[in-house]
Amino acid sequence: METSSTPRAEGPPDETVKLIGCAHYKRKSKFVSPCCDKIYVCRFCHDENEDHTINRKEVTELVCAICDTRQKVQRNCEKCGVQFGKVIFDT
Ligand SMILES: [Zn+2]
Ligand SMILES: [Zn+2]
Numbered sequence: 001m002e003t004s005s006t007p008r009a010e011g012p013p014d015e016t017v018k019l020i021g022c023a024h025y026k027r028k029s030k031f032v033s034p035c036c037d038k039i040y041v042c043r044f045c046h047d048e049n050e051d052h053t054i055n056r057k058e059v060t061e062l063v064c065a066i067c068d069t070r071q072k073v074q075r076n077c078e079k080c081g082v083q084f085g086k087v088i089f090d091t
């Protein structure tokens with residue numbers, strides 16, 4: 001496997017937004033798994049760590065990575081207003 005993970009500087013660094021990340025994604029939110037009530041960055045992390053797979057349609061809550069507020073799934077954080085992105089779960 002050949003993956004080049006050279007960090008490239010594209011545009012100014014956005015210091016106000018810290019992205020949390022896992023091996024799969026970089027994003028501004030984590031989600032609360034409805035099945036086991038745990039917090040994961042992405043569903044792959046969940047599926048790798050649990051003995052069951054997540055049903056993302058059942059996810060109703062997420063946690064803002066900026067201010068750590070647990071809230072229902074929405075586009076913007078209800079507390080700090082950060083934009084989570086157009087979809088919480090792509091794919
Ligand atoms: Zn689970
Ligand atoms: Zn992941």
Ligand SMILES: [Zn+2]
Nearest residue numbers: 064067077080
């Ligand atoms: Zn927030």
